[in-house]
Amino acid sequence: MTGGEAVELGLPSPPGPLRLLLHPPGVDLVSDRLRRERCWEPFETRLCLALVGPGAICVDVGANIGYFTVLAAALAGPAGRVYAFEPDPDNFALLERNVHLNGFAARCALSPLALADRAGAGKLYRSGDNLGDHQVYPGDGERPWLPIRLARGDAVLGAAVDAIDFLKVDTQGSEAAVLAGLLRHLAGQSRPPVLLVELTPFSLALAGSSGRMLVEELATLDLPFWIVDHVAGRLVATEAEALATWCDNVAATPGDRGFMNILVGRGPAL
Template sequence: MDESSLDVSVRIRRFLTKPAKERLGSVRYHFRALFTRRSATIRLPFGGKWALEESALDAQLRSGAFERAETRFVEGILRPGMTALDVGAHHGYYTLLASMLVGNRGRVIAFEPSPRERIRLEGHIRLNRCENVRIEEVALGAFPGKAELFLVEGTEDYCNSLRPPAVNAKTRRVRVNVTTLDDFLSSTGLEDVQFIKLDVEGAELDVLKGASNLLRQSPRPVFMVEVYDIRTQPWGYAARDIVRFLAERSFEWFSLEESGNPRPVDSASSSFDANLVAVPAERMFRFSETVKIRS
């Protein structure tokens, strides 16, 4: 059996181990893709391919308005050979971006617990032939175990959360596995992670609490984190608690200008509603050489 046949065999076995609902969803996705016009695939700002569907995120991508500052920032710091984690990968925008930037010598780990979202994530990885991406079908948290994930129906599918999300849309629950970042890194032997995108709809603080070993190592990764009060409120804490948690561990915080250049923010502020960047003290010198920090 040749190498390509082995690859197909592995993919078939992996498909057959999935739950029946997830297998059905995957078949539906590929059926739609087979009969969808070529015009339904667009080019992302960084050159990646994206298969459009009806979602709020896709509408932003179609208009070119999605997180331009964050995209430019990531383009400025990721280099070939680096290791990046996409925690809360959703349909894979940042997974694809990181994959193209770190290249064949680099690695990207995409964490996505939603079986529905993984269908599109896997489709985009195949569409872009990203051979350096590994998908982890788990949520990250403060402790390992199982939890209920609330899936948002309709166009706001990026608001899925382990708590009832603050959206005006119907939700349904699915049972998912949860692990900690420390346990994942220990079990895989993954070392020297340079960058983590953390967007988990309010679970950010729990993910960081489950990474105590990582946060004691040196050098620690640069984080790009969703820090929004509307996302943390269902979890019973304020977004500023995320900022203070890492500031107490010698991280410097930055907001992003439209150009992607970072600007220092006061970690003692009372509220935050933005995607922010956290840089550990030991990486600040290299970070300041890589990007232009605004005063």
């Protein structure tokens, strides 16, 4: 199921103009928001604009239909490279089409793999009402699933990439497993990365991990932590233990599905 409607994104120039083909109305939160507003996560978009420069090596894990993939490819330019991972076949079809639509095929490497802490067979449990909310674990309700392939990020990217400049991870609860498969590579690279990661204690617990575990994994990189305050449009400096304690408190509160995006690494001048 892929849509034929192309929407021009409301971005500054550079990098605009960029266009995205969208899913039909009502089946994907990202597509519906882009149809209305021509931008997804405005403050996170600003961060990407500030952090990704010409020649950057970027990795988009949970690429969906390619919003951040296309944005990063435009900013990184012909000398840069974007590696995007999206295991859902409907999303991946639009990801491919959107990369080609914007003329970025030569600077993007697209993969239908789901990055994890192990390689092998996996399952993608699909949401019935939001194509951006699929997950690689059963969760707390019945979902249809399809077979997918799992891979460790360090194995897939290790031979191809000396250093990752910008890494986005948004995988609906499997972020800890994704990072576990990438940390060895990130820790050993010659220049520090910048990571934009979704932190959702409820979903992480369903996936067999926890918010504290994810924060403690990221703390091994010895980089600054920032809370992405998308309402106020600012970065708030924080410490790993403060984030881990927040995760513990959310996890201990029944029904609390609170989440935030965090930035790990140098904060840009906005």
